[in-house]
Amino acid sequence: xxxxxxxxxxxxxxxxxxxxxxxxxxxxxxxxxxxxxxxxxxxxxxxxxxxxxxxxxxxxxxxxxxxxxxxxxxxxxxxxxxxxxxxxxxxxxxxxxxxxxxxxxxxxxxxxxxxxxxxxxxxxxxxxxxxxxxxxxxxxxxxxxxxxxxxxxxxxxxxxxxxxx
Amino acid sequence: xxxxxxxxxxxxxxxxxxxxxxxxxxxxxxxxxxxxxxxxxxxxxxxxxxxxxxxxxxxxxxxxxxxxxxxxxxxxxxxxxxxxxxxxxxxxxxxxxxxxxxxxxxxxxxxxxxxxxxxxxxxxxxxxxxxxxxxxxxxxxxxxxxxxxxxxxxxxxxxxxxxxxxxxxxxxxxxxxxxxxxxxxxxxxxxxxxxxxxxxxxxxxxxxxxxxxxxxxxxxxxxxxxxxxxxxxxxxxxxxxxxxxxxxxxxxxxxxxxxxxxxxxxxxxxxxxxxxxxxxxxxxxxxxxxxxxxxxxxxxxxxxxxxxxxxxxxxxxxxxxxxxxxxxxxxxxxxxxxxxxxxxxxxxxxxxxxxxxxxxxxxxxxxxxxxxxxxxxxxxxxxxxxxxxxxxxxxxxx
Ligand SMILES: Cc1ncc(COP(=O)(O)O)c(C=O)c1O
Numbered sequence: 001x002x003x004x005x006x007x008x009x010x011x012x013x014x015x016x017x018x019x020x021x022x023x024x025x026x027x028x029x030x031x032x033x034x035x036x037x038x039x040x041x042x043x044x045x046x047x048x049x050x051x052x053x054x055x056x057x058x059x060x061x062x063x064x065x066x067x068x069x070x071x072x073x074x075x076x077x078x079x080x081x082x083x084x085x086x087x088x089x090x091x092x093x094x095x096x097x098x099x100x101x102x103x104x105x106x107x108x109x110x111x112x113x114x115x116x117x118x119x120x121x122x123x124x125x126x127x128x129x130x131x132x133x134x135x136x137x138x139x140x141x142x143x144x145x146x147x148x149x150x151x152x153x154x155x156x157x158x159x160x161x162x163x164x165x
Numbered sequence: 166x167x168x169x170x171x172x173x174x175x176x177x178x179x180x181x182x183x184x185x186x187x188x189x190x191x192x193x194x195x196x197x198x199x200x201x202x203x204x205x206x207x208x209x210x211x212x213x214x215x216x217x218x219x220x221x222x223x224x225x226x227x228x229x230x231x232x233x234x235x236x237x238x239x240x241x242x243x244x245x246x247x248x249x250x251x252x253x254x255x256x257x258x259x260x261x262x263x264x265x266x267x268x269x270x271x272x273x274x275x276x277x278x279x280x281x282x283x284x285x286x287x288x289x290x291x292x293x294x295x296x297x298x299x300x301x302x303x304x305x306x307x308x309x310x311x312x313x314x315x316x317x318x319x320x321x322x323x324x325x326x327x328x329x330x331x332x333x334x335x336x337x338x339x340x341x342x343x344x345x346x347x348x349x350x351x352x353x354x355x356x357x358x359x360x361x362x363x364x365x366x367x368x369x370x371x372x373x374x375x376x377x378x379x380x381x382x383x384x385x386x387x388x389x390x391x392x393x394x395x396x397x398x399x400x401x402x403x404x405x406x407x408x409x410x411x412x413x414x415x416x417x418x419x420x421x422x423x424x425x426x427x428x429x430x431x432x433x434x435x436x437x438x439x440x441x442x443x444x445x446x447x448x449x450x451x452x453x454x455x456x457x458x459x460x461x462x463x464x465x466x467x468x469x470x471x472x473x474x475x476x477x478x479x480x481x482x483x484x485x486x487x488x489x490x491x492x493x494x495x496x497x498x499x500x501x502x503x504x505x506x507x508x509x510x511x512x513x514x515x516x517x518x519x520x521x522x523x524x525x526x527x528x529x530x531x532x533x534x535x536x537x538x539x540x541x542x543x544x545x546x547x548x549x550x551x552x553x554x555x556x557x558x559x560x561x562x563x
Contacts, residue, residue: 013467017540024540027474028467160211162204162517163192165296165345 188523206517221449238266254387278305293528320349343376348486378407
């Protein structure tokens, strides 16, 4: 099902800034507040708006998270293919995102934890032993350059002249 | 005022001494000593140049493009520009003889005026208007004749008002629409009426269309596209605003070959050429920057609605700007003139705006607020302005 122009404008605006108030969204889109509320509720109901989340630089906050990307090779099962096993893995709360991918392995799994030890134990204890998992390769993330569309940059940001003609 | 008219210095030329200092200089000094200021006083996008454009410039440096270009600018860029103007406005310019790349519209404006004015020639300039128009005219030996515009007419300059101010010495009409500072835009019919006047009285029109891409829920009309106008129009355009490229210092002029040749003569001695890396970036902008322009315009449009509604609700009547990225509220109800309003607002509420008087006499009573500013900053600025206006309400009853 396609989106209307207003739905699309609301989605783009929310993706950029989920904190926009209903009143302000109404002003920006030439709609009434009730119309905005209705459209947003409908987009949530249709599973198009999943949820709203803050992108946080935990490293800067002094509480770094450890993240790893795990390549998982699996044996597809009759009738259900990759899905049954994939869903089992996806249910672990340690798993942040997960995708079926083309190429030399099958599932790309992003996991987070407090320590490297936690994650290593999780992979060895929970993923690797699953029936159908042929093998795993774990890549620990060492440094973040961009998070969810936001560049992680140094402190020196250029700024405009405050007054200009 | 800040003129040095009466100081006797023989170091500085009389002609330069007679130009008033910029009305916004003193705000720089004030601002330098303050923290936590929200600035709506800027005149440029808050976006950085789209990465693919920056990347194209970096790539050109890597390949060793570090030399002068033709005085006209690179042929590739002029060719692309000719295609761009034809596509958008159906105006046809010969990239060999009718287009040149300049160091921003700033240089193009200076060249245009110097190329065509004889001492004492009169230049009609809608007031309020961009700050450079008046001094550049004076430096080129011309005489400024302001044409007042009013909020009642949506700050549009009327053909009749132009006609009223014609004299035998009138040579140039300098149009700047979409307008800085008001955000006014002229429709096709209004421009057509001005074109009739220009043709009838043999005026040369310098049309500064640097904000051509920043119009909201309407189409821009290029003055040169009006019947019979291309032969008497110097079209100035740029990359600064549409592609968020203010620091690159690149723009262009399009004009009949004879005039362009005269402008080139000055340019080749005064600037030689626009920076090659900036020309490379501009080429990339024309070739692939359209989605960026659309995305930025969509965002400015949302902010425009928020700031105009906000200012009106505060009780500062604000005309709905149709182009550029400025709102131009009236501050009359506070009883303060625009200079005092801007200064007090900065000191008391830490919001920087530009006094309308910096743009001409008709800008008195207004301030310019730039909405090329992040939404949360606009919201915070509106809160601060509201509190300030409440404290200063009373001018109304005087
Ligand atoms: C109306 C107008 N013309 C020209 C300019 C200068 O543009 P450029 O950066 O191309 O020199 C500006 C910049 O603020 C402007 O507002």
